Amino acid sequence: MTYYETTRTPGRHFLQIPGPTNVPDRVLRAMDNTTMDHRGPEFGHLGARILANLRKVFQTEGPVVIYPASGTGAWEAALVNTLSPGDTVLMCRTGWFASLWKEMAERLGLVPVLIDTDWRHGADVPAIAEALNKDKAHTIKAVCVVHNETSTGCTSRVDEIRAAIDASMHPALLLVDTISSLASIDYRHDAWGVDVTVAGSQKGLMLPPGLSFNAMSAKALAAADNAKLPRSYWDWRPMLAANETGYFPYTPGTNLLYGLDAAVAMLLEEGLANVFSRHDRHAEATRRAVRGWGLEIQCAEPRHYSSSLTAVRVPDGHSADALRATILAKFNMSLGNGLGPLKDRVFRIGHLGDFGDLQLVGTLGGIEMGLRAAGIPHCGGGLQAAVDYLAGNA
Numbered sequence: 001m002t003y004y005e006t007t008r009t010p011g012r013h014f015l016q017i018p019g020p021t022n023v024p025d026r027v028l029r030a031m032d033n034t035t036m037d038h039r040g041p042e043f044g045h046l047g048a049r050i051l052a053n054l055r056k057v058f059q060t061e062g063p064v065v066i067y068p069a070s071g072t073g074a075w076e077a078a079l080v081n082t083l084s085p086g087d088t089v090l091m092c093r094t095g096w097f098a099s100l101w102k103e104m105a106e107r108l109g110l111v112p113v114l115i116d117t118d119w120r121h122g123a124d125v126p127a128i129a130e131a132l133n134k135d136k137a138h139t140i141k142a143v144c145v146v147h148n149e150t151s152t153g154c155t156s157r158v159d160e161i162r163a164a165i166d167a168s169m170h171p172a173l174l175l176v177d178t179i180s181s182l183a184s185i186d187y188r189h190d191a192w193g194v195d196v197t198v199a200g201s202q203k204g205l206m207l208p209p210g211l212s213f214n215a216m217s218a219k220a221l222a223a224a225d226n227a228k229l230p231r232s233y234w235d236w237r238p239m240l241a242a243n244e245t246g247y248f249p250y251t252p253g254t255n256l257l258y259g260l261d262a263a264v265a266m267l268l269e270e271g272l273a274n275v276f277s278r279h280d281r282h283a284e285a286t287r288r289a290v291r292g293w294g295l296e297i298q299c300a301e302p303r304h305y306s307s308s309l310t311a312v313r314v315p316d317g318h319s320a321d322a323l324r325a326t327i328l329a330k331f332n333m334s335l336g337n338g339l340g341p342l343k344d345r346v347f348r349i350g351h352l353g354d355f356g357d358l359q360l361v362g363t364l365g366g367i368e369m370g371l372r373a374a375g376i377p378h379c380g381g382g383l384q385a386a387v388d389y390l391a392g393n394a
């Protein structure tokens, strides 16, 4: 039997993992259309409109390219278009996804130098500054940072990293993964001097998985002319040439692009500032609930709190996975699991994408009931703390 034949729980499933997120009906309806000829006359208009509007979401005047791939593909594109075999890259290992990006860099023949955290903070900016200041020979070719570490719920301060690079007068490129922050948490490709931004469709952009993105600066484009890592599918140059007229060098994900067109329109209609403050407000309500339960937030630094997800530690001797299994079985809600060393130690609440107050109240209600059902020691009143906050700030 397939999964949809065995799913019998009435009511709508709550997909509260930190991506893929809930896809709005308007986006689903946009995708439910006849696939068009991607080399035909209509397609160029669609492609050109999407590529222009996407720039607003990345807060850039420069180009954005779209790959029919998951976010991992856009990670690879960022590296192979700008770097050469043996290049040193400074990588901030803030959690599971930063670790995976580092492993990819090694497999591609790059030499990562690591700046670690305890997975409870964002990137260590003074340590980045120190490494760059020491690197008088400019062997470091790029600084790589995950803006929002989805495994921990810690956000790194990209503006401060930019300031540290500038202060050291170091020429390294700045490559930033925004897979779980773009269109949820304020992110400014141009203003923060980012050279390559990596993003994915399945989180703040409210689409199913399957598209990923690179935005690039003029400096990154110049680096692409000299980069020596092998690249073919990910090569920006044929992509940018075809994008000039709204087309793609190979078959694009046509129906996902219909959805992207609708999703970007929704974000721009709401206004990016409103999108960000909605996420900030839901994140604050969630943290109040967690504190009300007497549980601990994985992120230990309030300046690094994520507005797209909250990772919650379960008390020692208790299983976060058993809690998640109980909540799924009894209340039809999926929560994110702990990754790597956080396996079974945390559960992650996704509060990003197409998400409103009542969905958050339902999510937190399901967790509160689940904590009770799974026998996790906690205080009552977490849900109430969130409701009080939302009602006072509605």
Ligand SMILES: Cc1ncc(COP(=O)(O)O)c(C=O)c1O
Pocket (backbone or CB within 6 Å): 019, 070, 071, 072, 073, 097, 146, 148, 149, 150, 177, 178, 179, 180, 200, 209
């Ligand atoms: C911050 C971050 N980077 C990279 C990835 C990998 O993206 P994908 O699974 O779409 O390939 C994810 C996936 O969740 C992520 O959250």
